[in-house]
Amino acid sequence: xxxxxxxxxxxxxxxxxxxxxxxxxxxxxxxxxxxxxxxxxxxxxxxxxxxxxxxxxxxxxxxxxxxxxxxxxxxxxxxxxxxxxxxxxxxxxxxxxxxxxxxxxxxxxxxxxxxxxxxxxxxxxxxxxxxxxxxxxxxxxxxxxxxxxxxxxxxxxxxxxxxxxxxxxxxxxxxxxxxxxxxxxxxxxxxxxxxxxxxxxxxxxxxxxxxxxxxxxxxxxxxxxxxxxxxxxxxxxxxxxxxxxxxxxxxxxxxxxxxxxxxxxxxxxxxxxxxxxxxxxxxxxxxxxxxxxxxxxxxxxxxxxxxxxxxxxxxxxxxxxxxxxx
Amino acid sequence: xxxxxxxxxxxxxxxxxxxxxxxxxxxxxxxxxxxxxxxxxxxxxxxxxxxxxxxxxxxxxxxxxxxxxxxxxxxxxxxxxxxxxxxxxxxxxxxxxxxxxxxxxxxxxxxxxxxxxxxxxxxxxxxxxxxxxxxxxxxxxxxxxxxxxxxxxxxxxxxxxxxxxxxxxxxxxxxxxxxxxxxxxxxxxxxxxxxxxxxxxxxxxxxxxxxxxxxxxxxxxxxxxxxxxxxxxxxxxxxxxxxxxxxxxxxxxxxxxxx
Numbered sequence: 201x202x203x204x205x206x207x208x209x210x211x212x213x214x215x216x217x218x219x220x221x222x223x224x225x226x227x228x229x230x231x232x233x234x235x236x237x238x239x240x241x242x243x244x245x246x247x248x249x250x251x252x253x254x255x256x257x258x259x260x261x262x263x264x265x266x267x268x269x270x271x272x273x274x275x276x277x278x279x280x281x282x283x284x285x286x287x288x289x290x291x292x293x294x295x296x297x298x299x300x301x302x303x304x305x306x307x308x309x310x311x312x313x314x315x316x317x318x319x320x321x322x323x324x325x326x327x328x329x330x331x332x333x334x335x336x337x338x339x340x341x342x343x344x345x346x347x348x349x350x351x352x353x354x355x356x357x358x359x360x361x362x363x364x365x366x367x368x369x370x371x372x373x374x375x376x377x378x379x380x381x382x383x384x385x386x387x388x389x390x391x392x393x394x395x396x397x398x399x400x401x402x403x404x405x406x407x408x409x410x411x412x413x414x415x416x417x418x419x420x421x422x423x424x425x426x427x428x429x430x431x432x433x434x435x436x437x438x439x440x441x442x443x444x445x446x447x448x449x450x451x452x453x454x455x456x457x458x459x460x461x462x463x464x465x466x467x468x469x470x471x472x473x474x475x476x477x478x479x480x481x482x483x484x485x486x487x488x489x490x491x492x493x494x495x496x497x498x499x500x501x502x503x504x505x506x507x508x509x510x511x512x513x514x515x516x517x518x519x520x521x522x523x524x525x526x
Numbered sequence: 527x528x529x530x531x532x533x534x535x536x537x538x539x540x541x542x543x544x545x546x547x548x549x550x551x552x553x554x555x556x557x558x559x560x561x562x563x564x565x566x567x568x569x570x571x572x573x574x575x576x577x578x579x580x581x582x583x584x585x586x587x588x589x590x591x592x593x594x595x596x597x598x599x600x601x602x603x604x605x606x607x608x609x610x611x612x613x614x615x616x617x618x619x620x621x622x623x624x625x626x627x628x629x630x631x632x633x634x635x636x637x638x639x640x641x642x643x644x645x646x647x648x649x650x651x652x653x654x655x656x657x658x659x660x661x662x663x664x665x666x667x668x669x670x671x672x673x674x675x676x677x678x679x680x681x682x683x684x685x686x687x688x689x690x691x692x693x694x695x696x697x698x699x700x701x702x703x704x705x706x707x708x709x710x711x712x713x714x715x716x717x718x719x720x721x722x723x724x725x726x727x728x729x730x731x732x733x734x735x736x737x738x739x740x741x742x743x744x745x746x747x748x749x750x751x752x753x754x755x756x757x758x759x760x761x762x763x764x765x766x767x768x769x770x771x772x773x774x775x776x777x778x779x780x781x782x783x784x785x
Binding site for chain 1: 540541542543550561562617618619622644646647648649650653654657662663664665668682684686688689690692702739740741742744745746748750756757759763766767768772774777
């Protein structure tokens with residue numbers, strides 16, 4: 201029997217996010233002969249543009265739902281929009297990115313559908329016709345593989361881990377269907393949004409993370425990290441020590457409390473490498489440590505280390521990258 | 527105001543994970559209140575002190591969870607309920623059903639929990655419970671102000687801050703930065719011993735194991751391969767930096783198009 205997989209393609213500020221293509225990639229890994237992939241786009245604006253881009257990716261149908269209620273995330277507005285697509289598609293599997301939005305929305309949809317959910321999936325394999333989902337426990341100190349015992353099923357995938365879908369010229373463009381926004385009664389009201397991250401890249405999606413610890417010594421101490429991140433198109437993170445000391449916002453914290461990141465390159469500056477921090481970044485592809493203390497535990501997990509003061513090393517590093525990038 | 531805090535006991539984040547016969551080894555490890563739930567407990571106690579009312583702790587978990595509940599009582603919560611039953615599966619769909627069954631009779635004004643647990647990290651149970659109860663929720667909050675019949679919260683949304691007004695009853699999950707949890711005082715610890723502590727089973731809730739069949743199951747549990755220490759780039763800082771950049775260029779570039 202054919203399965204229908206419904207992919208929530210997340211947008212941010214009117215644009216498709218990279219994680220949207222990764223979510224679609226996850227659906228393609230799961231889809232077997234005779235299955236259909238459908239996509240839902242729900243946002244305050246620009247869903248038609250995003251649908252036009254996605255139509256080359258081989259999905260059967262793309263649903264678009266657009267309303268000013270969807271300009272800012274509220275669980276009520278987004279759940280109503282996704283439910284409209286769920287009623288239309290009758291999916292056996294619904295997939296989300298494990299982002300701030302997806303993490304909050306997926307359990308609402310799962311609960312409404314009476315579905316099980318496997319969160320924060322980092323890889324997918326098919327065994328005996330069933331999906332097997334690898335996900336971290338204890339922020340990556342251990343891993344488990346899980347499977348569903350029932351349908352429907354909901355999955356959230358961790359950004360940066362599952363290969364993004366690619367356009368598929370051998371398939372017909374997707375049919376694009378506009379769905380009416382069901383206008384639910386909104387219980388919560390977003391009164392204000394303070395964009396603290398304008399222009400910068402989200403930590404969990406960043407390919408390069410430059411992270412500071414107690415060694416940065418002050419809020420100003422993050423400046424050389426920000427400069428390098430800006431040059432490389434990366435994001436700035438922090439250890440718990442730096443957050444607790446008030447050098448930066450907790451939103452930047454990487455670790456078992458805080459965020460788990462898996463970038464291509466992780467540069468730890470002035471971070472000693474407590475076990476709870478290591479849990480949050482050990483799965484990065486290449487780890488670089490810069491620390492004054494040659495005995496710092498961070499060097500035990502780093503691919504490359506430089507023993508020295510981050511305030512000496514980082515400006516040199518930025519200069520060197522600037523040279524080779526030009 | 528009637529406040530309920532959903533609480534889970536987790537391994538201390540300083541603990542290393544070891545496996546023993548296909549399970550996480552619990553011998554000799556330290557258990558704590560899930561750090562995010564600790565913010566929820568602190569916030570609940572402060573709100574009660576400000577507005578009056580009561581703080582009830584609710585947990586579904588093994589018997590060892592009693593210790594975490596005692597600590598939260600010592601922080602100032604008034605009462606604890608531990609739903610402990612070996613027939614409750616390790617699955618968020620099932621656990622939220624158990625909590626919902628208890629809470630549906632509770633008519634709490636405010637339910638607080640952590641934004642996720644640092645062990646399984648699914649981030650599902652609290653939000654699922656709110657959805658089952660039919661009450662609104664806001665996740666990852668860093669500020670909570672209650673006045674009249676509604677709450678104003680600050681939400682952390684990937685670094686952006688959203689100010690959201692939510693009518694009560696509602697459920698909120700705590701993010702770091704919400705408050706600074708207190709350490710239990712000695713008088714607090716003494717008082718906690720006399721506070722009401724109820725243990726319940728599925729039978730007490732009138733739930734049959736059939737109603738909470740798990741929707742997912744674990745097929746394997748393993749530790750990631752240990753990372754090996756790499757190379758320390760020696761020499762003058764400028765030379766070390768130059769070598770690093772050239773290593774990165776050869777390491778990263780050929781692979782970015784792979785996969």
